[in-house]
Amino acid sequence: MIKPDDSSLTAEQYTTVRNSVIDLLNKSDAWGRLPTPIDDVMAAAKLKLAPISAFDEGVIERYARKFGLAAKTLVKSAIDKVLGILDVHGNIVHIDGSVNKEKQNFLKLHETGHNELPHQRGLFRWVQDCKKMLEPDISELFEREANIFASIALFQDGHFAKVTADSPFGIKVPLAVGRKFGASAYASFREYVRRNEKACAIIVLNAPTPCNIHGFKSDVRRIDPSPEFVRRFGGLVLPETITPDSVMAKFIPATGKRMSRPNTLALEDRNKVVHEFVAEGFCTPFNVFILMHAKLTLNKTTIIMPAGFKASA
Incomplete structure (x- = not known):
């Protein structure tokens, strides 16, 4: 089945996201550095990667011993649906370590996007404080915005496009250049075309x-x-x-x-x-x-x- 749209934004929404990325790339002095320095970008956003991820099986087992098997099942079910989690109060990002490094790079920037976009950060704090759920249409928009945030950051806005434009069009170009940026084949192909x-x-x-x-x-x-x-x-x-x-x-x-x-x-x-x-x-x-x-x-x-x-x- 063809996946639903995961990245379309209005011109105004895109501009808002892009401006946030540009500001963060400036703060982290990331321009022109390859691969894109993900750790420096996250540090500029005042975010840390969890030393022990919530996706770690040992963490889930300890949770089960403390709260019971039913709680473990509930947490495991929730985690199985995502690959990254942002703790807005602790400024900590949890990433599923079972995916490859290039995918983890994108996920780190995706979660950073949730934190850096002001309208998202404030609402996520309210949601976590009040134990509420976002409306589906808002949640989907936030995910699209975070995806675009990650793409712009990972490929340093138009830098990837400028580098690939120097070579004849072909399938090997985004693969080779994408590796230099620390990107997956999936993300590189999509950026190449877009x-x-x-x-x-x-x-x-x-x-x-x-x-x-x-x-x-x-x-x-x-x-x-x-x-x-x-x-x-x-x-x-x-x-x-x-x-x-x-x-x-x-x-x-x-x-x-x-x-x-x-x-x-x-x-x-x-x-x-x-x-x-x-x-x-x-x-x-x-x-x-x-x-x-x-x-x-x-x-x-x-x-x-x-x-x-x-x-x-």
Whole structure:
């Protein structure tokens, strides 16, 4: 199932978040330092990483001995739904240490965002003091704001985009540059597309699994188009599951391979003009990433679009 939107903000909301990040990057003297100095950024925000995380199994067991198994089950259930926790009173961030270092970097900055955005920090203090819950729409907005905060901070606003712009467009570029910033492949691909001037998109799939009917299947997790892609082609519509007969299947790396060779496909723009796209894939143990970008305009009378692949107005 395609994941719900986790990063869209209005222009005003984005400006508010960006201004907070810029201020913090200035305070931490983080500009141009690679990888992005997460510890210095957190220190500038007066936050500390918990020496013993609430996600630590030993902490949960001690909690169980003190408050009982029912309390342990409740806490474990709550923690299983998140990867980071901000203690606004102690100025302490708890991070799930079971995820990789690059993911932890993003999570640290995400929780820092909850603390640094004034409207969030004040409300979180009230929520924790009064043992209340945020309304779902407010909670979702706060999560989107914190995600954008983490992205801007991790990639030092436009610095990542400037570095990647020096290289020809391709799937290896955000991977190589993202590692220098201390970012995961997932975050790097999304940042690469979001700030790119080309009509491009990143399609994120779950890792393929065996299927008795089709041979394998891979569920579409997320589709992120660039602003130029949206302007020219609208949204990108795909079936929820990719199978071997899908036009996108050829971009999934073969078993044992990390990347697929660049290949082409065609897509109509809003004016019914057909464009050639180049796409290539990269896989991790958890996801497949397909990066595509518009290359040439083709004669639309000679192209037949495959079923299940189209742009939406």
